[in-house]
Amino acid sequence: MSCVFCAIIAEQAPASVAFENDTVIVFADIAPVNPGHQLVVPKVHAVGLEDLDPATGAEMFRVAQRVARALRRSGLRCEGVNLFLADGAAAFQEVFHTHLHVLPRYRGDGFHLETGQSTAAAYRAELDAVAAALRPHLQG
Amino acid sequence: MSCVFCAIIAEQAPASVAFENDTVIVFADIAPVNPGHQLVVPKVHAVGLEDLDPATGAEMFRVAQRVARALRRSGLRCEGVNLFLADGAAAFQEVFHTHLHVLPRYRGDGFHLETGQSTAAAYRAELDAVAAALRPHLQG
Numbered sequence: 001m002s003c004v005f006c007a008i009i010a011e012q013a014p015a016s017v018a019f020e021n022d023t024v025i026v027f028a029d030i031a032p033v034n035p036g037h038q039l040v041v042p043k044v045h046a047v048g049l050e051d052l053d054p055a056t057g058a059e060m061f062r063v064a065q066r067v068a069r070a071l072r073r074s075g076l077r078c079e080g081v082n083l084f085l086a087d088g089a090a091a092f093q094e095v096f097h098t099h100l101h102v103l104p105r106y107r108g109d110g111f112h113l114e115t116g117q118s119t120a121a122a123y124r125a126e127l128d129a130v131a132a133a134l135r136p137h138l139q140g
Numbered sequence: 141m142s143c144v145f146c147a148i149i150a151e152q153a154p155a156s157v158a159f160e161n162d163t164v165i166v167f168a169d170i171a172p173v174n175p176g177h178q179l180v181v182p183k184v185h186a187v188g189l190e191d192l193d194p195a196t197g198a199e200m201f202r203v204a205q206r207v208a209r210a211l212r213r214s215g216l217r218c219e220g221v222n223l224f225l226a227d228g229a230a231a232f233q234e235v236f237h238t239h240l241h242v243l244p245r246y247r248g249d250g251f252h253l254e255t256g257q258s259t260a261a262a263y264r265a266e267l268d269a270v271a272a273a274l275r276p277h278l279q280g
Contacts, residue, residue, distance in 0.1 A: 018274040035270060092220075
């Protein structure tokens with residue numbers, strides 16, 4: 001089986017599974033950013049957001065919200081939670097079976113984000129132009 | 141109104157709105173990581189994942205998936221997409237009205253993540269122990 005996540009779902013590869021239902025499975029990231037780092041993975045193979053059934057995506061988020069709560073109640077170090085999804089190689093996707101990361105966070109954990117752009121506020125006209133470009137694609 | 145996102149929803153503060161329905165609104169991040177950076181925001185105030193209605197969370201993801209598609213089709217520079225949600229100050233939440241970032245990405249955009257942990261694979265026993273700690277909180 002060429003997809004490692006499909007192999008896990010088929011129980012042909014090992015994983016530390018915290019939860020599963022008919023639609024998704026939750027298992028540990030093999031290289032956790034922090035202890036407790038989980039992945040919410042759809043059981044039906046989808047490369048990314050473009051070919052992910054929207055009902056399945058909605059279930060991924062519902063389960064991620066429950067995993068976040070479980071992390072806060074589990075006794076693991078968890079002062080906050082990040083949800084993160086990488087769609088496409090340019091966005092750091094490494095396994096091409098879409099997955100939603102649930103990351104327990106704590107102050108001083110060393111995790112950080114850096115951007116190549118100015119963090120100054122953009123001009124309103126620029127933001128309005130973007131909204132106008134997106135709007136026709138979001139109708140209906 | 142003390143919450144800036146509630147003020148936007150009430151049309152008492154400016155925003156560049158790309159989409160809205162009864163449940164969520166989509167507007168531009170005022171300090172975009174990359175041009176096109178959008179926020180999917182529930183209309184009913186919720187601080188974070190703990191007090192977010194799960195049906196609303198599911199709708200946030202459904203709409204984020206559509207925004208990702210719109211970004212790829214809009215003509216903006218978009219070779220990939222990240223979804224990101226910060227829940228709690230320790231996880232970099234800055235506006236305490238929960239929101240899902242939709243970030244257009246491209247190679248060489250300078251965005252990166254760094255972690256304070258080793259990125260080596262964890263021992264299976266450690267991952268299994270975490271799964272065992274989470275499992276009781278994910279039942280039912």
